[in-house]
Amino acid sequence: MTSTANRSATSGAQTSVAAELLAAHDAQVRATVAARMPLTWTSHPDGRVLRVTTTHRAFVFSDGLAGASDEEVEGYVRRARDFFAERNEAVEWKYYSNDHPRLRGLLEEAGFAPEDEESVVVGRVRDVLDAGRVPEGITIRPVSDRPDLDRIAAMESEVWSQDWSWLADDLADRVAGSPDDIAVLVAEADGAVVAAAWLVVMPGTRFGGLWGGSTLARWRGRGIYRALIAERARIAQAKGLEFLQVDASEDSRPILERLGMFKVATTTPYVWTPQAS
Structure with missing residues (x-):
């Protein structure tokens, strides 16, 4: 096998491992937030979205919203913003790169501003x-x-x-x-x-x-x-x-x-x- 083929095989194997680890992360970590919150956190569920109030900063978590319509995603974003607007409280929506393709744009349209991107490493x-x-x-x-x-x-x-x-x-x-x-x-x-x-x-x-x-x-x-x-x-x-x-x-x-x-x-x-x- 040539060095180019070796590199290609290695890259393919790494991609496969990364995909496997991402699937495990999404199924286990992202899907279980509500069941493992600290005692001082309070959940406010909205379908596939979980709004959370804490003693420091409020959060919004989702399951990624795969398969949802653009209108459904827009509704989740709008309701989250309005919920915290009524409380006069800042909130962080935790966005992932493999989330619904329209989610990032809809967040920005609703007035959410991005902070520094981080890498999810598993x-x-x-x-x-x-x-x-x-x-x-x-x-x-x-x-x-x-x-x-x-x-x-x-x-x-x-x-x-x-x-x-x-x-x-x-x-x-x-x-x-x-x-x-x-x-x-x-x-x-x-x-x-x-x-x-x-x-x-x-x-x-x-x-x-x-x-x-x-x-x-x-x-x-x-x-x-x-x-x-x-x-x-x-x-x-x-x-x-x-x-x-x-x-x-x-x-x-x-x-x-x-x-x-x-x-x-x-x-x-x-x-x-x-x-x-």
């Missing part, structure tokens, strides 16, 4: 168990007490140059509501939090979400991110999970792909705000 737990070793001088440990969660929120606030104090409440609610379904890890150097990440188990599925993964700028490039992936993969394996999923930035996506995970789609937050209207 892989098997077994493939990232050895993603990276803990760097010298770094300690990784699980945490659940409120002081540690506040320290994580402070670190995230520094990373993103925004007030992320709400994150401590969100993590505390998840730990209190379903402690077996979340594992929060901090990476410390000389007792200071330099990175944090958490594994969120999705009940009723074989998936775990790799959330967080932020590192202070001066500590990047040392392998902390990969070490946190490996540690969460080992926790996921102990819990009997098969897949891991990440909504990855362009900083993280290449690392994850090198570790054997696959970009299966993109996701874009479409945000409507009362001020924008």
Whole structure:
């Protein structure tokens, strides 16, 4: 077989794996949001669309709306916007690249504005168990007490140059509501939090979400991110999970792909705000 044929065969196999992982993600992750929400989230169903209010930002999730007519999709979008307009509340519609072909345009027509696109990256737990070793001088440990969660929120606030104090409440609610379904890890150097990440188990599925993964700028490039992936993969394996999923930035996506995970789609937050209207 020629090198060109080899590359073609490899590409075809990768495409097949990515399609299989996307199908598993859509069937398990996207289809089970209502059954695995934190205690502080409240659902407001509308057929194939789920509107959710939280203590931080409201969300809209859908099943992708495949097969729906343009008029049906427009109705879902309009009703979601009007629902949150009556509440004078901003809302994020979580849009995926494999959703109904008219959905993106209808969201924009309704006043939803796109934020930064992320890659939906999925892989098997077994493939990232050895993603990276803990760097010298770094300690990784699980945490659940409120002081540690506040320290994580402070670190995230520094990373993103925004007030992320709400994150401590969100993590505390998840730990209190379903402690077996979340594992929060901090990476410390000389007792200071330099990175944090958490594994969120999705009940009723074989998936775990790799959330967080932020590192202070001066500590990047040392392998902390990969070490946190490996540690969460080992926790996921102990819990009997098969897949891991990440909504990855362009900083993280290449690392994850090198570790054997696959970009299966993109996701874009479409945000409507009362001020924008």
